[in-house]
Amino acid sequence: MCRWKKYKRTLLQPSRIETALRTVMTLKPKQLFRQLVSWAALLPLASTVLVAYLGTVLWSLNISFTNSRTFPSDQYVGWAQYQRLFDNDRWLLSLQNLALYGVLFIAACMVLGFLLAVFIDQKVMAEGALRTVFLYPYAMSFVATGLVWQWLLNPGNGIQQAVRQMGYPDFTFDWIIDQDMVIYTIVIATVWQASGLVMALLLAGLRGIDEEIWKAARIDGIPTWRVYVSIVLPMLGPTIATVFVLLFTAVVKVFDSVVSMTQGGPGTASEVPAKFIMDHLFGRANIALASAGSMVLLLTVLALVAPFLYARSRARRREEQA
Amino acid sequence: MNGNARRRRLTPARIGIYAFLLTAALFFLLPLYIMLVTSFKTMDEIRLGNIFALPVSVTLEPWTTAWSQACTGVNCNGIRGGFWNSVLIAIPSTVLPILLGALNGYALSFWKPRGANVLFAILMMGAFIPVQVMMYPLVRILATLGLFSSLPGIVTVHIIFSMPVMTLLFRNYYLSIPQELFKAARIDGGGFWRIFAQLMLPMSTPMIIVAAIMQVTGVWNDYILGLVFAGRDNLPMTVQLNNVINTTTGERLYNVNMAATILTSMVPLAIYFFSGRWFVRGIAAGAVKG
Numbered sequence: 001m002c003r004w005k006k007y008k009r010t011l012l013q014p015s016r017i018e019t020a021l022r023t024v025m026t027l028k029p030k031q032l033f034r035q036l037v038s039w040a041a042l043l044p045l046a047s048t049v050l051v052a053y054l055g056t057v058l059w060s061l062n063i064s065f066t067n068s069r070t071f072p073s074d075q076y077v078g079w080a081q082y083q084r085l086f087d088n089d090r091w092l093l094s095l096q097n098l099a100l101y102g103v104l105f106i107a108a109c110m111v112l113g114f115l116l117a118v119f120i121d122q123k124v125m126a127e128g129a130l131r132t133v134f135l136y137p138y139a140m141s142f143v144a145t146g147l148v149w150q151w152l153l154n155p156g157n158g159i160q161q162a163v164r165q166m167g168y169p170d171f172t173f174d175w176i177i178d179q180d181m182v183i184y185t186i187v188i189a190t191v192w193q194a195s196g197l198v199m200a201l202l203l204a205g206l207r208g209i210d211e212e213i214w215k216a217a218r219i220d221g222i223p224t225w226r227v228y229v230s231i232v233l234p235m236l237g238p239t240i241a242t243v244f245v246l247l248f249t250a251v252v253k254v255f256d257s258v259v260s261m262t263q264g265g266p267g268t269a270s271e272v273p274a275k276f277i278m279d280h281l282f283g284r285a286n287i288a289l290a291s292a293g294s295m296v297l298l299l300t301v302l303a304l305v306a307p308f309l310y311a312r313s314r315a316r317r318r319e320e321q322a
Numbered sequence: 323m324n325g326n327a328r329r330r331r332l333t334p335a336r337i338g339i340y341a342f343l344l345t346a347a348l349f350f351l352l353p354l355y356i357m358l359v360t361s362f363k364t365m366d367e368i369r370l371g372n373i374f375a376l377p378v379s380v381t382l383e384p385w386t387t388a389w390s391q392a393c394t395g396v397n398c399n400g401i402r403g404g405f406w407n408s409v410l411i412a413i414p415s416t417v418l419p420i421l422l423g424a425l426n427g428y429a430l431s432f433w434k435p436r437g438a439n440v441l442f443a444i445l446m447m448g449a450f451i452p453v454q455v456m457m458y459p460l461v462r463i464l465a466t467l468g469l470f471s472s473l474p475g476i477v478t479v480h481i482i483f484s485m486p487v488m489t490l491l492f493r494n495y496y497l498s499i500p501q502e503l504f505k506a507a508r509i510d511g512g513g514f515w516r517i518f519a520q521l522m523l524p525m526s527t528p529m530i531i532v533a534a535i536m537q538v539t540g541v542w543n544d545y546i547l548g549l550v551f552a553g554r555d556n557l558p559m560t561v562q563l564n565n566v567i568n569t570t571t572g573e574r575l576y577n578v579n580m581a582a583t584i585l586t587s588m589v590p591l592a593i594y595f596f597s598g599r600w601f602v603r604g605i606a607a608g609a610v611k612g
Contacts, residue, residue, distance in 0.1 A: 039435050041428075041433075044426075056455065060459060124343060130347060138605075139601070140543070140591065141590070143564050144560075157368060157369070157576065158373055162373045197605060201606065294455040297452045298455050302450070
């Protein structure tokens with residue numbers, strides 16, 4: 001505060017203003033124009049940041065404290081919407097689903113992606129073809145992913161029926177219509193879609209590791225798996241952190257795949273927060289409750305992502321200083 | 323990695339490696355295989371047969387039905403309308419974000435106007451804001467501007483949501499270009515726009531290709547933004563696909579559904595198969611944001 005005042009005082013000294021004005025005046029019109037041009041070029045960026053990012057977040061924050069229904073109202077009700085939100089069984093269920101889904105999805109993608117990357121990195125035949133096969137689902141939309149797996153897991157005509165026809169009449173695989181199991185089917189489908197991405201990023205990381213480390217480990221007689229666990233994994237730390245953040249943002253966003261695969265059902269068994277918010281924004285005309293939900297989602301993201309961004313910017317600064 | 327010293331004999335360990343990779347490959351290929359065989363079967367065969375079986379009599383009818391007769395709600399014109407809508411959305415939503423991203427990156431890394439770095443930092447944080455937070459306010463803003471439920475509206479929304487990645491891609495790319503080059507161009511009398519258009523843009527061709535691959539794929543695969551912002555007349559292919567499959571009443575035509583799913587995935591899959599390494603490069607470059 002004090003520093004700001006001092007800064008203001010020195011800044012607003014008449015003599016300073018005069019010099020500032022003089023500098024501007026002495027700038028050739030052409031130079032002045034060039035300064036302005038670079039700012040003008042950033043106008044789309046500035047307006048996007050101020051209106052579309054900061055503005056909308058503040059707007060939603062504001063609405064979450066009102067009793068708005070279809071249209072924004074200016075009647076403030078304090079934390080009532082948040083209370084209502086956490087009394088809402090559907091919201092609590094969606095949070096629970098998100099947590100379960102998130103842990104399983106991230107863990108499965110990481111493990112599968114890491115194993116694929118390590119095994120592909122063993123100088124195998126047809127490496128290019130294998131990589132293509134593992135990554136192609138990532139080019140497909142979540143909607144298409146959801147629809148394909150809906151068809152595969154459909155108990156009447158899908159895998160269950162096929163296995164029964166092969167002579168196992170008691171085989172049951174009906175998770176998609178089972179309220180307790182349906183969330184796992186969404187994990188399967190989205191892991192299929194996204195683990196190739198993890199593989200690609202980790203493989204790039206593995207290829208970046210110095211050959212010398214492998215030579216040294218071999219001379220010391222350290223078993224390969226041990227090198228991977230104790231040396232390679234820690235060295236991949238930054239890549240793994242990046243992958244984690246990518247997967248985490250995908251978890252919070254999960255919507256398309258649920259809508260296309262189960263529509264949140266059976267019942268509300270596969271409800272997720274993003275869908276809850278969309279339903280209350282557009283279907284149920286309760287924008288205040290929806291905004292409160294979106295704020296909870298935003299806080300969750302910030303709580304997990306901010307430390308990561310902070311750590312990385314510090315690491316970068318240290319790098320620049322070194 | 324392990325250097326050339328390692329011999330490539332078929333040891334049990336290597337058999338294990340191949341067994342794992344082949345099993346994984348089967349898991350990844352299974353849905354594609356099922357989609358393809360289902361789309362060539364007749365409904366009778368699907369009802370009685372095995373999902374893994376090859377079609378007994380190959381029929382192309384599901385494909386033509388999906389393209390031009392499948393019903394989305396009340397009208398039965400197939401998903402070709404969605405295809406053209408997606409094309410119309412994807413072209414401006416690729417060109418404009420790339421131009422803006424390049425412009426932002428250029429101004430941020432060479433001209434460095436005061437305070438621009440703060441904007442850039444907020445923009446990078448903005449990449450993590452869940453869409454749902456921004457959804458309703460954006461609807462209101464676009465409605466006020468008269469752009470809601472229109473082609474310019476959905477393009478604007480794509481520009482907004484792609485700006486963090488596009489700006490970051492080009493900023494990092496331009497930061498790797500020596501400042502001397504820029505200074506030389508300044509001394510030769512180049513102005514802001516001239517250096518951008520005649521020097522920097524032509525130099526960024528590799529980045530433009532990477533950005534275009536990312537952006538076309540991303541816009542084509544988008545569902546939620548198209549659903550909310552495009553409006554009834556501009557619904558993209560993904561939204562129509564979901565409508566065909568999940569809102570149709572009566573018997574589900576699985577063969578038509580799978581043909582429609584493949585048709586919808588065709589564009590990003592083609593980009594992926596033909597662009598190969600560029601696609602992976604885009605993922606790696608875009609992942610830096612994470």
